[in-house]
Amino acid sequence: MNVQMKPIGTVINAITQKPEQTFKWEDVVSEIHLKPELAEGLTRIEEFSHLNIIWSPHQSxxxxxxxxxxxxxxxxxxxxxxxxxxxxxxxxPIAKTLVRLLEHKGNVLKVKGLDAINGTPVLDIKPFITDYDSDKEATVAPWIKKT
Structure with missing residues (x-):
């Protein structure tokens, strides 16, 4: 089986190289520029406060x-x-980040908290839906540090 994916857009932000591990990604504001022909797929996305961004850590x-x-x-x-x-x-190399949607204009989304550097390919965008994306019974390993 051969799986191929094509980026739907690109991350634009001020982070040009991988920062130190202690870097605070939650404050980073980024734009996601979708291919113009996909802009219609963003219709009513601003009705969601948060989005799951699926992207490729292309420099890994x-x-x-x-x-x-x-x-x-x-x-x-x-x-x-x-x-x-x-x-x-x-x-x-696939990554997923939950971000806050700040703004939607045309084929551009402004988001906060995306832990991807400038030029990163975006593979997909899915809205965060509480009933689907969280589970009251979920647990995490004890070594996960809370920030």
Missing amino acids: PPEGMALLVYPRGQTEFGKVGVFASRSPFRPN
Whole structure:
């Protein structure tokens, strides 16, 4: 089976290279420029406060992929499997970030909290829907640090 994806847009922001691990992404404001021919697909998106942005960490080298990683550099907890982490060094470089939608104009979305650098390809956009995207019974590993 061969899966191919084409970017639907690009991230535009002031972050031009991967920052330090302690960088506060939640304050970053970015624009997502969709291909103009896809703009109609954003109709009524402003009725949502938050969006899930699916993007490709395109600067993560494939040779850097590892099956065991330190989660966000937290070495005190030991390594975890890549699928139990949010590491960008994955077999398929795909990432998802929940962002706040600030503005929608034409084919451009202004969002806050997207942890992607300038020029990052966007693969898809999905609205955050509380009943679908959260579960009251969900738990997280004890090594996940709250920020």
